[in-house]
Amino acid sequence: MSISDAALLRRAGDLKAELVAFSQKPRYDRAASSFLAQYGNGLEDVDEQRWMLLWDCFVLEHRLANGRTVVEQFVEARPDLPEVEREMLLGWRDVVQGPFEVQRTDGPALLVASLVDDLTYRVRSNMGPAVFKQMPRRSFIIARLVAVGDEWMLSGPVQILRARERDTAYQLALDMSLRTPEAVFRNPEKLAQAWERQRVDRARFVDCFGTDLLVVPGEQAQERLDGYYTYCRDAVLGPDPGDAPPAVSMSLPPDLTDAETVALIYDETDGLGFYAEFGLVEEAFAKPELLRRRRWREQTLSYLEDDSVEPMVLRRLAARDPETASVVFRRLLKRPRFDWIRDGDALMREFKPGYFDRPPRPRVSPLSERLAEFAKRR
Numbered sequence: 001m002s003i004s005d006a007a008l009l010r011r012a013g014d015l016k017a018e019l020v021a022f023s024q025k026p027r028y029d030r031a032a033s034s035f036l037a038q039y040g041n042g043l044e045d046v047d048e049q050r051w052m053l054l055w056d057c058f059v060l061e062h063r064l065a066n067g068r069t070v071v072e073q074f075v076e077a078r079p080d081l082p083e084v085e086r087e088m089l090l091g092w093r094d095v096v097q098g099p100f101e102v103q104r105t106d107g108p109a110l111l112v113a114s115l116v117d118d119l120t121y122r123v124r125s126n127m128g129p130a131v132f133k134q135m136p137r138r139s140f141i142i143a144r145l146v147a148v149g150d151e152w153m154l155s156g157p158v159q160i161l162r163a164r165e166r167d168t169a170y171q172l173a174l175d176m177s178l179r180t181p182e183a184v185f186r187n188p189e190k191l192a193q194a195w196e197r198q199r200v201d202r203a204r205f206v207d208c209f210g211t212d213l214l215v216v217p218g219e220q221a222q223e224r225l226d227g228y229y230t231y232c233r234d235a236v237l238g239p240d241p242g243d244a245p246p247a248v249s250m251s252l253p254p255d256l257t258d259a260e261t262v263a264l265i266y267d268e269t270d271g272l273g274f275y276a277e278f279g280l281v282e283e284a285f286a287k288p289e290l291l292r293r294r295r296w297r298e299q300t301l302s303y304l305e306d307d308s309v310e311p312m313v314l315r316r317l318a319a320r321d322p323e324t325a326s327v328v329f330r331r332l333l334k335r336p337r338f339d340w341i342r343d344g345d346a347l348m349r350e351f352k353p354g355y356f357d358r359p360p361r362p363r364v365s366p367l368s369e370r371l372a373e374f375a376k377r378r
Contacts, residue, residue, distance in 0.1 A: 008088065012148045013126030015089060016155070022077070023059045023070045031064050049157045056144060056156035060092050069093055092146040095155065096121065098176050098183060099169040102139045105132055109151065112141065115173035117187040118368050121145055121152045134160055140169035170374040174367070181365035194362035198271055201364060204232050205266040212266045213316065215278055218259035222252050225264065263313075270310045271363025275303075285317040288327040301332055304351050311348040311355055318344060 023032075032055075040054045059070045075081065075089050100112035100121065108129040109122045123145060125131045131154075135141055142159040145152040161169050177184050185191040206212050208231040209224075216224055229249040252274065256262050261279030266272045280299040283290055290296040303309045318325035318340050325340040329347065338347075349356055367375065 008084065008149050009124050009126065009151075009153065011085060012088065012153055015085065016126065019059060019071060019074050019089070020055070022074045023055070028064075028070065031062075032058055035062055049159070052157045053144075057095075060095055060146070060155070088148060092155070094147070096145040096152065096183075096186065097143065099161075099173045100141050100143060101169070102135050102137055102141060104137050105129075110135060112143075114186075115140075115169060115368070115371065116176050116183050117185075117190060119187050123152045123154060124148065125154045131158075138163040140165065142169075142172065167374070170371060171378075174371050174375055174378075177365050177367055177371060181363070182361060184365050185361060190366050191362070193366040194364050197364045197366055198362040199268070201232065201272070202266045202268060204228075204235055205272070207231075209264075214264045215261055215282070216264070218257050218262045218276070221256055221259075221262040221264065221274070222249075225249055225252065228264075265313065265316075267310070267312050269360050270312050273310065273313075273363075275309060275313060282317065285320065285325060285328055288324060288331055291328065291331045297332065300328070304332070304347075307352060307354055311352055314348070315344070 035058045036051075036054055039057070040050060061069065063069060064073075071089055071092055075086050078086075081089075096114070096117075098114060098116040100114050103111040103113055103120070105111070106122060109124050110129075110132045111120060112123055113120050123143075135158075140161040140163075142161070144155045146155045147153075181194070185194065202212065205228060208228050214224065226249045252262075256274050256276050259276040261277060263275040263278030264272070265275065277299050280296050281303050284296045284300045291300065303314060318328075322340045322344075325344070326338055329340065329343075330336055330338045
């Protein structure tokens with residue numbers, strides 16, 4: 001670490017204390033109480049370490065009602081801060097978290113390897129290197145890291161697991177990898193692997209069903225999905241896998257299985273998705289006069305307003321007949337001059353801004369070799 005980075009680390013500790021004090025102003029009481037009630041069952045039931053962890057999440061990552069984070073408002077309130085410190089603080093919105101395996105100490109720093117993204121991080125503590133004595137080689141830490149210059153700093157409490165508690169750390173990493181693939185994609189190699197895996201999986205979907213867009217009665221959706229995953233297993237292990245375990249599928253929620261129709265779409269970019277009552281929306285795009293009827297109108301409008309329905313779904317429907325699609329949106333939104341070819345992209349950005357705020361990511365999450373082996377053993 002350079003002299004300037006070492007000074008920045010010392011400054012980071014001071015700024016973190018100032019940020020926490022700022023977050024405890026009365027203006028944040030209501031938002032903090034709501035956050036803690038949602039994620040920590042209220043203040044009464046949260047132990048000190050859990051409270052510190054939740055507060056760190058609230059300060060650095062939680063979006064307030066105005067769409068901004070506490071750390072963003074802190075930076076705005078401190079025009080006196082040098083640009084390098086402002087950039088550092090805003091960078092703290094991007095937290096690296098999860099289980100890490102301790103590799104070794106490196107001078108005043110600790111080298112740790114993420115069990116989620118397989119990257120190595122050189123970690124410092126604003127409390128000094130003495131804290132790392134509690135973290136011997138091959139132990140594991142459950143921690144949150146924020147960037148300080150070219151290195152990383154512990155943020156919030158740290159939970160230490162002994163080497164013999166490896167399975168606990170692996171299970172946490174496995175759950176995180178499957179629940180939040182974005183954490184895996186910090187590693188560019190993992191991101192490339194995920195795109196390739198998704199490409200292969202989509203090709204299998206098309207081979208299995210003869211199309212990348214399958215519409216079935218809701219009561220058949222689970223059976224079709226299970227069939228697809230069995231097809232994938234057999235493609236890897238052969239049609240007679242012997243003692244291999246049954247194919248692993250996912251359980252579809254009742255709002256899909258109880259629907260009249262469900263679309264299974266495996267898109268090149270957006271991956272595999274499931275869309276309830278797709279048949280109604282499909283009919284409305286074929287016959288816009290159906291929008292006079294409440295059920296067709298409400299379902300079509302929900303596809304436009306629901307963030308879980310990617311723009312790709314509406315684009316696919318509109319591409320079948322752009323002129324008819326223009327009529328659909330004119331009637332749906334009472335915009336008599338709407339033209340899909342001219343206005344379609346702007347419409348998607350208007351109703352689904354969150355989709356365009358981030359780069360596209362694969363829906364699949366590649367596991368490291370050790371997590372894959374752990375998952376097999378489990």
